[in-house]
Amino acid sequence: MSARVESTSPRDPGALVRTLLILLAVGYVGILVLAPLGGIVWATARAGWSNVSTTLNQPDVRHAYWLTGVITLITVVVTTAFGVLTAWVLARHHFRGRGLLNAVVDLPMAVSPVIVGLMCVLLFGRGGWFEPFFASRGIQVIFALPAMILVTIFICIPFVIREVVPVLHEIGVDEEEAAKTLGASSLQTFVRVTLPSIRWGLMYGVALSTARALGEIGAVLIVSGAIQGQTETATLYIFRAFEERQEPSAYLVALSLAAISIFLLVTIETLKKHKARR
C-alpha cells in the first residue's frame, strides 16, 4: 500500500539510504535477538547427545515439564472462558463503571510478576486475609499448585480479552440482532453467530496466553517455594540448574521452551494473517 514511496524515485540517492536503513534494522535485530538464540543453540549442541538423554531421564525434569503443562492448560481454559465472557460484557453492555472495568483489565500488564507472587503470599500466606479459611479446611494454597495456577491466571488475564474486544466491536451487533429476531436464543446466537466471527482473534489471544503461561517465572518462584520434584515447573528447573552450575541441562530445557514458543509464534503469525484476511 505504501511501497510507492520508494518506487516513485528509483534513481535518487535514496537507494543508498534505503540499503543503510535496512542493514541497520536487520543488524540491530540480529545482534539483539538472533545472536543470543544462536548462542543457546551452540551451547546446547556443544553439550552433545549424552546431555539430552541424561537431562530428559531425570525424574525431576519430567515432573517439571508435566507441572508446566498442567498449569498452562488450566490457565488457558480459565482465561479463555472468563476472557470471552468479560470481553462480551465490555463490548456489548453499557453500564456505569465499564470504563473502570476496562482499565482493570490492563493492570496485570503494569504489575511486575514478582509483585504478583507477593500479592498471592499476602492473601494466602501466614497472616494473610484468606489464610484462616483455607487452613481450617486443610487446603494448602501457598507452596502448592493452587497458588501457582492463581498467579499464572492473573498474569494471563489481559490476552484473550484484549484480542476479542476489538473484534466484537468490529463485527457489530447486526447479525446477532437478526438471529434474535428470527427466534434464536441468546446461547444459540452466541454459539452460531458470534463465536465463528471472533474465532481468529480468540485463537490469537489463546496462543499469546499459552506462551506467557509456559514461561512464567517471577510470580511462580515466590509462591511455589520451588520444591524439587513437587512444585518445580520447567522454568523453575532451569533456574535451579543454573544456580547448581548444571548449565548443559539448563540450556537444553531452556532451548526446548524457546522451541515451543517459536512454534506458538509461527502459529500466531498464521492466525494474524487469517484475522487480517477475514
Add this chain to the structure above:
Amino acid sequence: MSSEALPLGRTRAPSATGLRSGLGRWGLRAGALIYLGGMIALPLSAVISKGFANGLDSLRSAMAAPGAVAAIRLTLITALAAALVNAIFGTLLSYVLVRYRFPGRGVLSAVVDLPFAIPTLVTGVMLVALYGPASPVGGWLEAHGIHIVFAPLGVLLALLFVTLPFVVRTVQPVLAELDVAQEEAAEVLGASRLRTFVQIVLPALRPAIAAGTLLSFARALGEFGSIVIVSGNITNHTLTAPVFIFQLASQFRSDEAAAVSAVLFAMSFTLVVVTYRLAGNRGDRP
C-alpha cells in the same frame, strides 16, 4: 469503524422476554465483575494496604536495607535507557518494515515479535550462553574489557530484548495508515528525505512513539526473569528493584516487600495510564 455507539442492546430490554434476558445480562455482568475484581483488584489492594499498614515505616525500613536505593536507581536508569533506545530503533524498524519491500522482510517482522513469545527466563539463559565466559564471544569481549554477564550492560541488553516489540508494534499501524501524498508533495517541492521525515512523518508518529516508549519503560521497570539470570544480582552493582523485592519476600519480610512493590507498581501503573491517554484510539475504548 466501531458500531458500539448503536444503542441497540438497550432498546431491546422491555420486550416479551425482557425479564429473562435482563437477568441473563446481570448474570454475565456479575461474572465479569467478580472475575476481574477478585482476580485483579483484590490482590492489588492487599499489597497496597499491607505495604502501608504501618504508614511509611515499612518503606523506610526497606529502603534502609543495603543496596535498596542503588537497586531502585539501577532499575530506573536501565529502564529509561532501554526505553530511549527503543524509541529510536523501534521507529527505525517500523519504518523499514512498513515502507520498504525487501527479501527477508517477513522474517524480520516475525523476529521482532519473538520476545513476546520467548519466556523471559530463557532470554536470560540465552544471553549467558552467548556472552558468558564459556562462550568464544563472551571470552573475546571480556578480554577487551567489555563485561556483559553479571554487569549492568547485561541488564540493559536483557531489557532491550524483552521490550523490543513495544514501539515497533505501536508505531507500525499508524505509519501504515499515514497518507504518503504529503510526503510526495514535500519531496516534489524539493525537501530532502531527512527534512520530509522530520517535518512530515515524525510529527504524525509522535503520539505512537511516545506510547510505545512509555509502555516499554513500564515493562522494563518490572522485568525479573531475564535479569535474575544475567545480572548475578550483586548488591550495589547489578541488583534491580524487582529482584530486591524477590529477596525481601524470600526472607519473609513481606511488609517491606509490599512497600517497595507499592512504589514500583505506582510508577508503572501511572505510565500505563498515561500511555492509554496518549494512544486513545485503541478501538475498545468509549
